[in-house]
Amino acid sequence: MRYLPYWCAYLPQGIVTGLMFQGVAGYFRHAGLDLAQLSWLPFTMLPWVAKFLWAPWCERHTLPLCGNRYLGSLALVQLMMAALLVCIGFVSPLHAVGSVMLALILLATLSASHDVYADGFAICSTDARSRPFANAAQVGGSYLGLVLGSFVFLTLAQHASWRSGFFGMALLTLVLLLPVLARAPLTPPNPARQRPRLELGSVRALWPALTLTAIFYIAIRGLMVLQTVMLVDQGLSLSALGEATTLYGTLGSGAGIMLGGQLARRLGGLRCLLPVMLLHAALAALAALGYPYFGLWAWLVVFGLVNVAAAIGFVVLYNALMGLVRPHQPAADYALFQSADAIVAMSVSVVALRLAHHTGYRPVLMTLALVALASLVPARGLCRRLARSAQAAQAAQAAQAAQAVALRPPASSESEVIHG
Template sequence: MSAAEAAGAPRRLASPAEVVAGLAGVYMAQSVIGGVTFQGLPAVLRQDGASLSEIGMLLVTVAPWSFKFLWSPWVESYRLPAGRPHRSRQVVLIGGVVVMAMMVGAGLAGPGALGLLMTLLTIAAFATATVDIACDGYAVETLSERHRGWGNAAQVAGAYAGTAIGGGLFLVLVDHLGWAFACFAMAAALAALCALFVLGRDGPRPPRAADAERPNLRAALRRREVRYGLLLVALYVVGQKWAMVLIGPYLVDAGLSLTWIGVINGFGGMGAGVLGALMGGGLVRRFGGGRVAIVSMGLQAAVTLGFAVSAAYGLHGAWIVAALALLNAVVMAVGFVALYARLMGYASLDQAGVDFTLFQCADAIASVAGWLGASAFGDALGYAWCFGLTGAVAVAATFVLAPAFRRADAAL
C-alpha cells in the first residue's frame, strides 16, 4: 500500500487512454496465439512434410472460442465477487501464465510432436478465450460510451497486429533461429504485452452491488436488449462475413501470384485492418456506433457487389482485385468496431463478461455456418453468383439494421 493510500488519499485512476492501451496489449497477446496456430504452425508443418489433413486438425483448437459462453458465468463469478474488488487482473495473469507455459512446452516438444502440440495449443486457446471473457467484461464496465469506440478499435487493431506477430515474425524467427527460440520469443512477447494491463491502474469502474444476482446465462437471455443484440450480430455476420471465405480462392483463380496474395493478406491486410479500426474508433466517438455500423454495412454491400462485377465481367487486373480486398478489410474493421461499441451498451454491468461473450460466440457460430454454406455452393454457382447473392443479403441487412437498433435501444 502506498503512503497516499495509507493516509486515506484517493487512489489515482487510470485515464481512458491508459485503459485502452492495457486492453490493446491483452488483445494483441491473444491474437499472437491465433497467428501461431493458424498461420505460423501450418507453414512449419507443411515444410516438415505434414499432410493437409493433419494440418486441418488444428481447427479443433478454435472450439474454445466458439463455446466460451458455456463457462463465462463461472469466470464472471470469480472476477466479480459481490461486495469486493474485481479480479480482472488476476484472471489475465493466471491465463497469461498458462499460455506462456504452453508456448514454452511447444518449444521443448518440437514441431514433429503434432498430437502434443495440438493438446498444448488447445489448452492455450482455452486460456486465451477465458482471458477474453474477463478483458471484455472489464472494458464494458470501465469505458464510458464516448470511449467505447476506442476500446473496440484496440480489440480489432490488436487482433491484426497480434496475428502479424504470431503468423509473420514467428516464421522469420523459426527460419533463422529455430523452432524452440521462436516459441520462447512468443512467450516473452506475451508477457510484455500483458504487463501493461496486469501492472496498470484501474479505470473508473462502478462497484458491483453486494446483492447482485450471480452471473448466469439465463439472466442474460431474459433481457430483451441481449436478445436483440444477438439478432444484430447475426444480421451483421450475414452481411459482412459470409463472403470472406470466397475472397482468398478468388484471388488465386483471378491469376494473382502467391507473392501478390501474400502482400495483400499480410502487410496490406494488417495495415488496412489497423487503419479501419482506428477510423472506426474516431467515427464512433463522433457519430455513434449504430449510425456508423449501418453505413459500414452499406459500404460492405457495395464492396461485395464489386467482387461480383469483377467475377462476372472478368475484371481480374491485379490492382482491381487487390483494391477490392483491401477496401473490404478497411470496411469490415470499421463496421465491427462500430457494432461491438454499440453492443457494449447492451451488456449488463453485473455480468458484462457473460453478455458480451454471448455476442462474440454468436458471431463465431454464424460465421462458421456461413463459410460452410459459401464453400458448399461456391463450386456449383460460381464466384459471380455467390458474391452477388451475399451482396444482396448485405443490402437487405442494411435496411433491417436501423429498426433492429431502434428496438434494441428501446429495450434498455
C-alpha cells in the same frame, strides 16, 4: 497512454487468432496440405463458440488486483497462454498434426477465457464517452496481434524454425502483460445484487443483438478466411505473405479503426451498422465479379480494402454491443455476443474452404456476395428494434432519476429540522 492497457489486454488474443488462421495455416499450406485438410483448422476456435457457457462462472470468481476486479484473473490466464505456446513449440508440426490441433484447441480455450476478463476490464472501466476509444484499442490490439501471430511467426518459422516462432509468440505474450499491470484502470464494485448466471432468459432478452451479430460479418468472414490461401496460390512465399498481412494489419486496420471510431462517435454504433454491411457486400461482389480478371497485385489491393472494411465493422458493432449488456453481468453478456460471432466465423470458414476445394473460388465469392446482400433486409429491422429498446431504456432511467429527485426533501426543510 490512458488506453495502452486496453491495447495490450487484447493483443494476446489477436496473436492466437493470427497463429491459427494465418500463421499455422500459411505454414501448413506452404508445406503441402490441401484445402480440405486446412478446413479442419477453424475447429480449433470451438472454445470461442462455447465460451458463453463458462463466462458467468469466470465473472463470479474473478481475482481482483490493483483495484481492478478482473486484472488478477486476466494476468493468470495470460501466463498460462505463454507457457502453452512454449509447449507447442516442442511439437513436431508435420509429423503430429493431430497433436498440434489439440494443443491449439487448448490455447483457444485459454484465449477465450482471457477475452472474458479483458471485456469486463474494458466495459467496467469506461463510459459512453470513452468507450469508442476503448473499442478502437480493442480492435486495434486484436489486429496488431494478428500481425504478430502471422508475420512475426511466419518470418521466424521460415528463417529459424517452427519452435523459434512459438517461442517468440510466448515472449511477446509475457511482455504485453507488463503495461496492463503497470497502468490498469480502476473498476467500481458491481452495483447489482444479482449474480452472473447462464440462463435461457439471457438468450430471450438479447436475441435481437445476437441475431444481428450473427449476420453482420458473413461476407467479410468468408473473404478473410480465403485471403491467406488465395494469396499463397498466387505464388507468394511465406515471408511475402507475412509482409502482406503486416500491411493489412497495420495500415489497413489502422485506417479502418480510425474510420470506425469516427462513425461510432458521430453517429452511434447502431446507426452506422447498415452502411458498413453494405460496404461488406460491395467488396464481396467486387471479388466475385473480378475473380477471372484479377492478378496478384489486384488481389493484394482487394484484400487490403477487405481488412479496412473489417476493422470498421469490428469497431462499430462492438461499440454498439457494449452498450447493450446488462449491468449485473457485462462480461458474460458480451461473451454471448462473441460466441454467436464465433459460431458464424467458424461455420463460414469451414464451408468456404470446403466449397473452394470442390468448386473453386468464384462460386464461393458469389455466394458470399449474395448472402451479404440478403442479410441487409433483416438487419434493418433488427437495428430499428434495438434503437427503440435503447430509447425505452434511456427514458426509464430518466424517469427513475426524476422520481428520485422528486422524493428528495428540499434543502430548506432539512435545515429547519436540523435547527429545530
